[in-house]
Amino acid sequence: MAAKEDFYKLLEVDRNASEAEIKKSYRKMAMKFHPDRNKDNPEEAEKKFKLIKEAYEVLSDPKKRSAYDQFGHAGVDPSMGGRGGFSGAESFSDIFGDVFGDIFGGAGGGRQQRSNVQRGADLRYNLELTLEEAVGGTEAVVKVPVLVACGECGGSGAKKGSSPVTCSTCHGHGQVRMQQGFFSVQQTCPTCHGSGKQIKDPCSKCYGQGRVQETKTLNVKVPPGVDTGDRIRLAGEGEAGLNGGPSGDLYVQVQVKDHAIFTRDGANLYCEVPISFPTACLGGELEVPTLDGKVKLKIPAETQTGKLFRLRGKGVKPVRGGPVGDLLCRVQIETPVRLTKEQQSLVEQLQASLSGGGKQHSPQEHGWIDGVKSFFDKLTG
Structure with missing residues (x-):
């Protein structure tokens, strides 16, 4: 018996060739020794192609290739090299599907x-x-229109x-093979649309759809701390599968409505708190709202409008873990309106006192205009 030719020489690649290089060479050799391209000597071409196929099946498998590199042909079990040999156009189509399956819609071609x-x-x-509800968690009842398995036909x-019968066109494969030149192309069966089954007598409830x-x-249990954009997955509550396939999932998308008092930024809450002018000047204490009820906030003297006060731990506990956020209160000083004459007089006295005496000075006397002018002079330089 003649010794087998070296697999690397058969595929015309180096011993350190990559998997991609081996596959590329196999494609080239497969086309070269196709029986349709060697009509003068198809038997010899078929024999050569069989050897090429055996070499590719060994060298494209990392484990087989390793054994072959160490022990040669003796290290490869011949029974794992193929599926009974090459016998005509059908076997060639299966082999060609291994190489060109990615072009025609999936690996394995006609085999699978x-x-x-x-x-x-x-x-x-x-x-x-x-x-x-978003901060504290809740349980919501939702109604979802969904396709479910037909109870009448199961x-x-x-x-x-x-029961459905095997499709007479594709014989249950769901695909039909079309010959285009020397390529064998698979397409979805036009009769059963890929299911491999035909329904001769459809169900009166689902009209043969099965759903x-x-x-x-x-x-729906909503965990505490969710925010707009978060999703809650309910496994298996989506549409029923086809032909016994599993059901899809239902994703509940959270949208938090605007609040009359608070705005949220991550784990922190923000609100604006009005304070009176005397409180801003002299200091004091006032009640501010939180999601847990009202708490007292101390306002120091000479507080300016816009100042932020932080109430630690009065924000949101994040749904994915982490420390509880804070509540940040921004104070806004309220200007009194509809003053009585007596109140107006008191404000005028305060203004006079703040301006340095009983006489009210004009902006020019205070140097405000000159100050503004000198400020812009510095900017324009």
Whole structure:
């Protein structure tokens, strides 16, 4: 018996060739020794192609290649090299599918049967929450229109007492093979649309679809700390799958409504607190709202409008963990309106006192105009 030719020489690659280089060479050799291209001597071409196929199956498998590199042909089990040898156009189509399957819609070409089982679609439900519900957590009841498995036929689509039959066009494969030149191209079966089954007597409830639309009522547990944009996944509550496939998931999308008092930024809450002019001047204490009730806030004397006061731990505990945020109160000094004559007089006395005596000075006397002028002179330089 003649010794087998070296696999690397058969594929015309170096021993350190990459997987991509081996595959590229195999494509080239497969086209070169295709029987249709060697009509003068098809038997010899077929024999050569069989050897090329054996070499590729060994060198494209990392484990087999390692054994071959160490022990040569003796290190490779011949029974793992193929599926009974090369015998005509059908076997060649299967081999060609291994190499060119990525061009025609999937690896494995004609070898692999298309799976008829399909997972159901995922669904989304928009859930509006108040700030209190989002921060403290709640349980919401939602109603979702969804496709579920038909109870009449059990999801088969066939009338009760019957069952789908194997498609007569594709014989259950879900695909048909079209010959284009020397390429064998697979396409979705036009009869069963890829399912591999035909329904001769469809169900009267779902009309052969296997699914019907219903409205599900679900209880959604909303964890504390969620915010706008967060999603809650309910596994298996989406649309029912086809041909026994698993159901999809339902994603509840959270949208937090605007609050009359608070705005949220991550774990912190913000609010504006009005204070009187005397309180701003002299200091004092006032009650401010929080999501847990009112708390007292001390205002120091000479507080300016816009000053932020931080109440630690009065914000939000993040849903993904971490410290509780704070409540930041921005004070706004209220200007008194509808003053009585007596009150106006008191304000005038205060203004006179602040300006340095009983006489009221003009802006020019205070040097305000000159000050503004000198400020802009510095800017323009």
